[in-house]
Amino acid sequence: MFKKALLAGIVSSFSLFAAACGTGGSESSGSGGGKPETLVVVDWGGTVTDARKDTIFKPFEEEFNVKIEVESPTDYGKLKAMVEGGNVTWDVVNIDTFWGEQAGKQGLLEPIDYDVVSKEDIIPEMANEYSVGAEMYSSVIAYSTDKFSEDNHPKTWQDFWDTEKFPGARGLYNDPLETLEIALLADGVKPENLYPLDVDRAFKSLDKLKEKTEIVWWDAGAQPVELLSTGTVTVSTAWNGRITEAKKDDAPVDLHYNQATLSSESWAVPKGSKNKELAMEFIHFATSAEVQAAFSETIDYSPVNEKAIELLPAEVQERLGQSPEQAESQVIMDPKYWAENYEEVSQRLQEWHLKK
Template structure:
């Protein structure tokens, strides 16, 4: 979908999050919630940029509106996130945005290019946020998964693939497969299928991953590129199991499709909050990020949309049923992997070229 920064990494991940997290769509709108609250004096203003769609709607209710009321702030929401526009603003010295929700690996790249303010961790409490998602320039907002989706008609009861090794085993778990047409997450799955331990994945052994993919290539009926494809392929039983985004599967399941998620060995990605360099409201931006990083707002957000919090303490505020739907039960989390965004920020282009050559073989 292209977000202005014309590099393949940004295009890939931007498409992933817009399609997977927000459910698509774009908007530019001012929040209309009431203000007031504890602060007194002149009302402050803050411009927050997010992805739009369902994720933005959930954030407004769970995070933006409560922040407005508590701190006497008017939040203007601009959607979708546009990395190219952020870069142009900073480089021109005409920064109109205060806080931006970005893909985490893109945030790391932007920070290294000098386009972001360092976050003030004397204001922001990152103690209980997953450390993989905390950097000088960004802090995680939500987790979403690329995991095993499967047909509950073709794999009834408890008979479905429960690991990437099972997913690769088409003799024991028969039926066509679908994989994501990108190296990010697909190579991790291939290595897990080949027996690599979750904590030993990085740096990725790309050659070993491609050899693992050789073993299943003939059974991959569809290499999908849009998040809507896996639930459709599974619902029609065109494939029996597919790499999929958990939110897309859970929405389709709620609408009656006979499909489900397997969260063991799920591959976690995230979006993160960043502050453009030169924002006119830097202090307020830090206060906002501090607020939305707390357990309570994060828990409320996860109650409204099927993406997991990045603050571990927020899980204590969620029901067991909801944690199960989000892939946050202890049994699920033990073998999950948070993708190494630093690795991908440095290596995506090179690995992607190698992956695409492999696809054409």
Template sequence: MRKILTVMVFLSLLYLTACSGKVANNDQSGASSKELVVVDYGGAMSEAMQKSKYEPFEKENDVKITIVSPTDVGKLKAMVDGGNVEWDAVVADSDIALRLEQEGLLEDLDFDIIDKSGFMPELVTTSSIGNELYFTNIAYNTDVFDEDNHPKTWKEFWDTEKFPGGRTLHKSPMGTLEIALLADGVSPDELYPLDVERAFKSLDKIKSEVKVWWDAGAQPAQSLATKEVVLAAAWNGRVSAAKAGGAQVANEFNEALAMADSWIIPKGAPNKDLAQKFISFVSQPEQQAEYSKLIDYAPPNEKALDLLPDEIKENIGRSSKDAENQITVDIEYWAKNFEEINEKFDNWLLSN
């Protein structure tokens, strides 16, 4: 009997050992033990980021990136205030990033590991660094206007006699007030602080020709393509995408307004050290150049421009010719003044 019990115990031990071995093998199946939650705006931008930035980082660092879209600033604030942060690295508009920093809702970036050399200084703060550069620029329908005969300045955009037809403008004061002042003759180096009342008077002159006040980036290109309007203040990448899809639209980069979004880390992020490493990686010129090869947005790291062919630099508005007369939007000004000016802008839209 004891022999039988001994054999049974021995067999039981063999079974348990085999099972434990299987568990160990499952743990080493190749799945990453590290996870990073990254938040971006979704769509084509997110797809390009996955190929040029996220997937290379995963492979190089044995990390699984979980993507959440779109960026929700209200949710980020609630997470930080509630002490229950789920996100690690977030893309946000650069002016919003600065506001969040000023409210104490972000981790400081570690510039001992993040190389900020080559970055536009306007897009580097204590808690943020530029992700992509895009433009609010003149766009036009190429059935109505050709390459030689279309508005090339905002003053000409305002000239409804020389260039007749409906317009579309962004339903936001940021960028819209700047182009209104440029149209009224203000020099680019004298834009800030904005003369808000002068901007509204300038907008009064063209308000009747603005057929669409857009609040989604795809709208201007769609309105141009259907000839609902013939001229637009639009985001360059959306126009480029529509053109690639066969729409009769084009960008004009003279007097374009350079705007950006930036990388941030919410205060209390669960994997903030890994997030610092991630932001360091995606800020490198090589990753930024690869991104601009996939989508028509420019790298804020100007070292990446040296890695791009001339054709792409022209498509993203960063040729030497285009760059001469472009204006960088002052994010510090808007971080401080947006709420007050936006209220005035909304009231102006509702007025006759």
């Protein structure tokens, strides 16, 4: 997985949980009395899994008389070995959305059964052949509040590239996914014209920034907060939850959601799951509006269900960058593009780093 935002502690949302219990679709064979079935759900661990336990796993267990066994972290190599060895013990796995596109074509995942899983209110880019979005997170313009004020800070990627108006070193994620989109937006490409990415133009844009100032490349989600707080950089890309959490701890950082790129993780079912039907029921439940809203109230990931966004209080929408005005300015990444091009473009980024 590329990134995990370690975010707010878990709070209760019992009213939403109660509503969620009516949205599980048709009853599975695990409903009713008797010994509950076991569904093995694989997740990344940490606070995101803690949030799911309270908002998704426990309500699903109660509604379907199912015992959810959680394993972590997600391991693509292990999933592949299980499927190829014909000994699949996992039922549902949280994965990077673009990886799901690759894995599905390689025969590692079951096609999503949309007779069970409703995609009526799911953001279209999140309802794919082999996976359904679980949550989204934003790559934002983050800045040092010691260097810039709330009224005077970079508000676009062109501002991010403008080191005369907003001086200082820059922080960028050391991965082509999101970084190339940002470089193109900084060079004036309109969001609707991003894909397929003009890779040559993106690297020329990065060349321009490299000529102006030092670029500090980060690999882990906690690094932008540290880079900004210590003054190593004045502006950086960052995952929204890392910045909102750091702000709660009075770190001298803030963010701007304009032109943020939205990435996602998704639910998928390994090929050969022994509980495929129940796994599809779980995905249906986990992506329903009420359950998604409960999850997003406890941790700073955005829903993939558009009705869930409407259920969130205005202040939560604002914090997640999902108020109507903020959401309109964000760019949803194209997982199909990256499924086909990630390895090639990633290699090119590494070669670019070696250039003087």
